[in-house]
Amino acid sequence: MSTPTTAGHHATPAWKEWILTTDHKRIGVMYLVGSMAAFGVAGLMAMIIRLEQMNLGMQIVSSPTQYNGFLYFHGAAMILAFLIPGLTGFAANYFLPLMIGARDVAFPRINAFSIWLFYFAIILALMAFVVPDGPDIMWTGYPPYSVTTAANTSMYVFTVHLLGFSSILGAVNFLVTVIYMRAPGMGWNQLNIFVWTTIAAFVLQLVFIPVLAAAVTLLLFDKYLGTHFYDPSAGGDVLLYQNLFWFYSHPAVYVIFLPAVGILFDVMATMAKNRVFNYKAAVYPGIWGIVAIAGIVWIHHLYVTGMPDWIRLGHMVTTLLISVPVGILTLSLWGTLYKGAITYNTAMMYACSCLYLILLGGLTGIPLAIPSITLHLSETSYVHAHFHFIMALFSAFALFSGIYYWFPKMTGRFADGGLATLSFWLNFVGVNVTFWPLFMIGKEGMPRRYWNYEMFADYQVMGHSFEWFHHIATYGSWIVAAGMLLQTINFIYAAFAGKPASLNPWNSQSLEWTHTESPPGPGNFGDTDVVVDENWSPYDYSK
């Protein structure tokens, strides 16, 4: 296959160059491909789940256990293999070094090792469909069920281990990169907001992942080695796991949310040709306020587990106080539009939809912060709709916004066009049609994780049965599926045959646009190192 070069060496074939690469941009693209593949399979699971809930009785799955397996895969893959790697893997890998004027990350080989671990984790997760006893324990894996089930909990544990290692290595790598490899002259208050949100996300990963790793390892020991960490009959405690699990998994929400917000700031400031409103407030009390509070709110996932009243009420206060840093961040986001000069394109349309999603997803979380309300809403489709809006949809739409925004940088071509606009509207309308009905029946008690809801057969909401609402939600999922399919076709088509773009088509001031080729070559910045002066800012459009 390889052809001899003039020097007599054999040129490395392209596939090998990609697999063995240590270039942060190629690793970023590999994260994108891997996470989009996980998104595709997990999305397929979502379609099946929606079809199954459409009517009472068994519709499409062959057994409840199979349905539970699909639920497990959907949750685990969407969070661990799509959102986290898509945002902190793809976006951070490709663009963070460019934004700070670095030629690569601090430890390129460790970076390559991270992507290898990620791919092994995806393969291991996909094996759930091959083995006869794939995990059926939801992405949360609560014992004692995860210990007593006949299904294979070890696949879950090892997938978490692999992804955890991958993320910890990535975290160390990127923190070192930002601390030591910024372009000469670049002060902390000159960083892109995306850089800030990414390092905040990596700090969270570094601090909290070991806790999750410990939690699932003890699960492994309990199931396969006969220990009793979570077994009350031998002095263990079932809630120990939930405390450890959510001590990581609530901050994990911010690991997803923060980089998504960062992308949004960069897209909006660029498209509005405007400064970021109150930059320092967005960074210090905003982003780092969220980091500071991330580790003291996890009990709101345990509001109905019989925790002592004082803990539940204490965490009600801390949980409500999340609205303070998020509110400051939101104000900066809104203020970035003020007196701007806004150009609309697909990236900006996704960004605008994110303003709606952050409002809807954020505000619907306020009732859930109050334990007396959550005593009823816990484990209903209200919760399910809430976290889909704020975590899944907000973050996915921000990621899509980023993909459209950076597409000319990655490929030298635009991904905008009729197909992009059509798929955006299908996605945006589709997610609303899917999740609004779930809010409505969730408030009346429609449970999550049910394939059947016979006991609610007589229930009516606004004169309609739960089934009626599930019908609407399922039609919505078809609209989203059509949108996502068209969008994928659009990305692939545009990468090879899209309209050619200039080096800086959005007239951005950020370094990845002003100082690099499209796509940037090895070493990113050609022969001259990037140096910035103290007045430089990625958001300075007024001069």
Added chain:
Amino acid sequence: MRKLTLAMTGMVSTVLLSAQAFANEAVVGNGFAVPNQSWEHLWHEVLIDLYVIGFIMLVAAVIMLVKYKASSPDQVGTAKELDSVQSIAYALIPAAIFMADDFYLAANGWTVWNDYRRVPESAMEIKVTAYQWYFEFEYPDGTTTDTLVLPHNKPVVFRMTSEDVIHDFGLPVYRVKEDVMPGRITYIWINPVDIRETFVQCAEFCGADHSVMATTLSVVPQAQYNLWLAKMAAEG
């Protein structure tokens, strides 16, 4: 500063007043709180909060997105950088507003929480044991059943534990649920002020038949309840 102090004082007194209102409203019928009614009240209160914030923010976004549309591709934004005082003010003022709202919501939530957790001393106690995939109920006289029948207007407290995995005792119409776990005892109480037919459902994932783990709950007049219990005890 004085205005801020005034505003804060106003907030605090509103909180106290509404807490008072909650406490009064919840007491009806048999003289005990009705937590599910307090729930509905709190829910609507919180919804108003969400509508106001959501409306203001959405309108602001739409206005700016329309008003500041660029007329030519070369146009740039004209917003000025904030000076230090403005920067701090634009962080502290929203922080104070959000915090005030948070404490207001927390105070209301806390009041309703007390309705949910303070069990009347005269409440009838029913022991609940959960298994994969059914509930078992033990009445004060030792009778065990697999369905629930409760006397009208009499507070009931459920003391719950599980024999296998984690389940959850969910009562959607009473706006309450709590996990049922091995090695732990949890409780909830309800005040059944209406005669009705409803159900108990499992609300924590517990395996294959989680979706069908449910049983009936009937609230009936005291006399009918006595008859039913005697019949169940006899069958025992």
